Amino acid sequence: MNTFATVQTAVGYTILFFVFLVVVAYGLVNARSGKAEVGSEVATAPNRKPYYSDAILETKRLDRVLFMAFGALAFISVLMPMYWLREPGRQSSQVKAHDRIFQVEGEEMFGNSTEANPNGLGCAGCHGDKGVGGIAAYTITDTAGRFLKQVTWKAPALDTVTLRYSRSDIRYILNYGRPFSPMAAWGVDGGGPLDDQAIENLVTYMESIQLSPKAAQNQVAAGVKKEMEAADKAGHPYASKGEALFNLGYYADVAGGAYSCGRCHTQGWSYGEKGPDGGGAFGPNLTDITGHTPRVGPTEKRAPTVVAPSVRTSPTSPVSSPAPPQVPSR
Numbered sequence: 001m002n003t004f005a006t007v008q009t010a011v012g013y014t015i016l017f018f019v020f021l022v023v024v025a026y027g028l029v030n031a032r033s034g035k036a037e038v039g040s041e042v043a044t045a046p047n048r049k050p051y052y053s054d055a056i057l058e059t060k061r062l063d064r065v066l067f068m069a070f071g072a073l074a075f076i077s078v079l080m081p082m083y084w085l086r087e088p089g090r091q092s093s094q095v096k097a098h099d100r101i102f103q104v105e106g107e108e109m110f111g112n113s114t115e116a117n118p119n120g121l122g123c124a125g126c127h128g129d130k131g132v133g134g135i136a137a138y139t140i141t142d143t144a145g146r147f148l149k150q151v152t153w154k155a156p157a158l159d160t161v162t163l164r165y166s167r168s169d170i171r172y173i174l175n176y177g178r179p180f181s182p183m184a185a186w187g188v189d190g191g192g193p194l195d196d197q198a199i200e201n202l203v204t205y206m207e208s209i210q211l212s213p214k215a216a217q218n219q220v221a222a223g224v225k226k227e228m229e230a231a232d233k234a235g236h237p238y239a240s241k242g243e244a245l246f247n248l249g250y251y252a253d254v255a256g257g258a259y260s261c262g263r264c265h266t267q268g269w270s271y272g273e274k275g276p277d278g279g280g281a282f283g284p285n286l287t288d289i290t291g292h293t294p295r296v297g298p299t300e301k302r303a304p305t306v307v308a309p310s311v312r313t314s315p316t317s318p319v320s321s322p323a324p325p326q327v328p329s330r
């Protein structure tokens, strides 16, 4: 599954094998020299044998022991760095292996609960297989909890969810759900059944099914066309591409409305009874947005600052004079 870990294991087994060899060799040598003692009682006691003379002990014997020690040292000093060098690879492959486990478990949880998949939570039942977007049955009640009507609520595609949110944003949504929508609070923090690890599994799985930004852009471009045609057919043609984009997925089926603004900013958008565009729902009212939000950004029509002409004439010339004070244009 991961090569680093198997190489690491192989190095470990090699060391173990050498240690084993040394132990066996030592045992053999010992057993042999033990045997040699039999019959030598005359010169020394049975459990004794004459040791090396000083001359041998301090030359040949000492040299041999030192040489063996040097060999062992060399062996260790080569193997330890090898072990150490492999360590980062081993660790990162462990992380990957765990991510893979999270992903597989997340995939099971995301699916519908069946006999073959007892861990299924049914995310796919609303959001579609592989999170391509879908619909959810939902009951709308009044403030006292009394039944008002049964609707079909658009469930946004989740195969672009990491393009919209950070990992921690997604964790938050899963923990607390979307109030007043079919999306329940799943996390323990929000009163649901899933612990942090389960939430992590789901997020890791969703990460694994994400479209590339390019693919998402293509989906939007094709979707806007589809949406405008569907609106024409429904007898409510859009005045602009921007309006279609704001409502992307309302008339046509485009990623469960995931790309639209209306699903959060327009009352009733998600169940086909939309009020005035941007009238405010989960997201704030946008109908007076230019009145209270300063416009910023490089494509700004109302230039935010004025730069003295002397500095502007040649963009490549170094600016020698101190920067002029910046004056608002209006």
Ligand code: HEC
Binding pocket: 110, 121, 122, 123, 124, 125, 126, 127, 136, 137, 153, 154, 155, 156, 158, 161, 164, 170, 173, 174, 178, 181, 182, 183, 184, 186, 202, 258, 263, 264, 270, 282
């Ligand atoms: C009963 C249907 C239903 C189920 C089951 C369900 N969801 Fe949802 N989910 C929705 C709907 C509907 C929304 C959009 C709510 C809204 O209109 O704001 C949503 C929103 C989300 C969002 C936010 C997406 C966005 O772009 O705003 C995420 C993430 C999400 N769901 C993940 C999950 C996961 C993971 C599961 C399984 C544990 C799950 N959902 C189960 C219906 C469902």
Ligand code: HEC
Binding pocket: 246, 259, 260, 261, 262, 263, 264, 265, 282, 283, 284, 285, 286, 289, 293
């Ligand atoms: C998942 C729900 C959601 C979607 C989809 C969404 N918004 Fe929002 N939007 C919000 C929320 C919630 C806020 C308020 C955020 C805050 O106050 O921190 C907000 C704030 C805003 C604001 C600032 C409003 C103010 O008064 O400060 C603008 C402008 C805006 N959204 C435009 C858009 C546009 C345009 C789109 C579509 C491209 C869009 N939104 C899609 C939920 C959403």
